[in-house]
Amino acid sequence: MTLEAQTGSTERPPGPSALDRVHQILLDTARQLGSSLDPDAIFVRMLESVRGAMRCDGLIVSSFDREQSLIRCVYACVGGNVIDPATLPPLPFRSDSGGMQSQVIRTGKPTLFCDVQERVRDPKGRYYEVDPTGGVRDLRDAGPPLARSAIMAPLRLEGEVVGVVQVSADTQDAYSRLDLELLEGISLLLAVALENARLFRRVQGELDERRRAEQELRETEEALREADRRKDEFLATLGHELRNPLNPIRSAVELLRRRGEPDRDARWAQDVIQRQIVHLTRLIDDLLDVSRITQGKLELRRSDVTLDEVLEAAVESAxxxxxxxxxxxMVQVAGSLMRLHADPIRLAQVFANLLDNASKYSPSGTRIEITIERQEDHVAVQIRDEGRGIRPEHLARVFDLFYQAGRSEGRVHDGLGLGLTLVKRLVEMHGGTVQVTSDGLDRGSRFVVRLPLAESRSHGPASPHGPSGARGPWRFLVADDNRDSVESLAMLLQFEGHEVKMAYDGGEALEIAASGWAQVLLLDIGMPRMNGYQLAERVRSEPWGRDLVLIAATGWGQEEDRRRSLESGFDAHLVKPVDPEGLMQLVSGLASRLAATSNGRNH
Structure with a gap:
């Protein structure tokens, strides 16, 4: 250790016993300071070590801010009283000053000062004194200080002075070189202890910040899940509320169609209404399907199907x-060898959306062509139109959610910008790809869907859904709290030769079903008194209800709704607006059960 004394006296080197005492004090101090990570506790233990080793009428620890050239008090104990360090104003560091702390910082050496009273008269220095009560006085214009001698040692970290430790006494020549050496050792230990405490506080702060961030993340995730749940509920409710009025409209239009050949204007009006019902139904379906896909909730129901069957359904829809x-x-026939292991309904939806898109952006008198090409173990289906085409800068975004290229050019077409997004997601779920090309505006567009082919296998003729000609007549119970929906569907069924009874709540429907009259129960889900699920479970629990045909006809169309319908005992789940022809085909498939019901019960 390098020592510097501001005195003319000479001292004999310390003996072995004195050095042993110094080493023991330093060992004890190291244990004491190293056992705490709290700065206040560290200062208290340091004060105890200094008091046990030398006279200490005052102890001040200061930090040195090199950037601002300021010396600030961080701990002070005078006359046995701990003083608030904020009561001592910061001191400027001057390299040319004779100030005691500035000298220790400048030289980096521990120093013993025996001439404190002379030092405080330095015009370039600035000195304050704290009395035992915490009072502060500026020594520049005051009398002599209480302190007569002092020792100071630099606080070092990684070789750099970061502060000063000063111990003072109210008597002259109170300190020796051994005290100075001891204070330097204590200062080194103090610097390490304070740095450890600082690092601990920083790590603790980072951990606290991480915990806060993780908690905020959990809260955000929970809020997003709640928002997502509410969005699902809103979309499901929206779909239900929009589908409900479509059901009586569709039934009424179909009834008008079947009641005789209308004049040309009436036929035109019926066609317009029918097309708009289909269009609105698709918009609702697309909106809900995109929501399901983005959440990973849409599942494919795969089966072996020919490409022709899929395209036929899509073309019929478009x-x-x-x-x-x-x-x-114009549609190219694929042939029976083009077989897919796919969800036929979802693939038909893909091609119907592409055909609708081609029609929407093409003028009257143009052609829309579907061509098919086998490519090893894949098939490529191209849909080409002669429409408006797509600018090159829009090609990369046509499959983005809610994106419509025409909006940037002041042209807005029907739709929500969902159809092509749905096409891409559904094709990818089938292990395929979809690409779009265009030679520019007014040059048409080409969409190519590539799908994996199923392995070749022998296929016998398809079995029909039910016995040939199994068209009834049957006895229907139609139950719905929407009177227009009940009455329009009932009239349509009666026009087809079936017998119908109507109910407007679940309780009334149960009474009619329990009478043994009905063969087919066509039930809404959201009815008062007893909802459709409860009614189905009640019917299935009765001996007379086990062979009845139960069909849910509802505006609720989520996968969860379909699953719950089947679990409640329904044979099928139809989403409004109900297609009358599809309903008849469905009931025909269950004709064997209806025959058993008709033959086994006396009405």
Whole structure:
């Protein structure tokens, strides 16, 4: 250790016993300071070590801010009283000053000062004194200080002076070189202890910040899940509320169609209403399907199906819109060898959306062509139109959710910008790809869907859904709290030759069902008194209800709704607006049970 004394006296080197005492004090101090990570506790233990080793009428620990050239008090104990360090104003560090702390910082050496009273008269220095009560006085214009001698040692970290430790006494020549050496050792230990405490506080702060961030993340995730749940509920409710009024409209239009050949204007009006019902139904379906896919809730129901069957369903769905627009659909036949292991309904939805998109952006008198090409173990289906085309800068975004290229050019077409997003997601779920190309505006567009082919296998003729000609007549119970929906569907069924009874709540429906009259129960889900699920469970629990055909006809169309319907005992789950022809085909498939019901019960 390097020592510097501001005195003219000479001292004999300390003996072995004195050095042993110094070493023991330093060992004890190291244990004491190292056992705490609290700065206040560290200062208290340091004060105890200093008091046990030398006279200590005052102890001040200061930090040195090199950037601001300021010396600030961080701990002070005078006359046995701990003083608030904020009562001592910061001192400027001057390299040319004779100030005691500035000298220790400048030289980096521990120093013994025996001339404190002379030092405080230095005009370049600035000195304050704290009395035992915490009072502060500026020594520049005051009398001599109480302190007569002092020792100071630098606080070092990684070789750099970061502060000063000063111990003072109210008597002259109170300290020796051994005291100075001891204080330097204590200062080294103090610097390490304070740095450990600082690092601990920083780590603790980082951990606290991480915990806060993790808690905020958990709260945000929970809020997002809640928002997502509410969005699902809103979309499901929206779909239900929009589908409900479509059901009586569709039934009424179908009834008008079947009641005789209308004049040309009436036929045109019926066609318009029918097309718009289909269009609105698709918008609702697309909105809910995109929501399901983005959440990973949509599941494919795969089966072996030919590509022709899929395309036939898609063309049948899209043809009315194309014909109304004066466009021609041209479809290449794939043949029985083009087989897919896919969800036929979802793939038909893919191609119907692409055909609708082609029709929407094509003028009257143009052609929309579907061509098919086998590519090893894949098949490529191209849908080409002669429409408005797509600018090159829009090609990369046509599959983005809610994106419509026409909006940037002041053209807005029907739709929500969901159809092509749904196409891409559904194709990818089938292990395929979809690409779009266009030669520019007014040059048409080409969408190519590539799908994996199923392995070749022998296929016998398809078995029909039910016995040939199994069309009834049957006895229907139609139950719904929407009177228009009940009465319009009842009239349509009666026109087809079936017998119908109507109910407007679950309780009334149960009474009619329990009478043994009905063969087919066509039930809404959200009815008063007893909902459709409860009614189905009650019917299935009765001996007379086990062979009845139960069909849910509802605006609720989520996968969870379908699953719950089947668990409650329904044979099928139809989503409004109900397709009358599809309903008849479904009931025909269950004709054997209806025959058993009719033969086994006396009505």
């Amino acid at each position: 043809r009315p819109m194309a014909e109304a627009a004066g466009q021609t659909l």
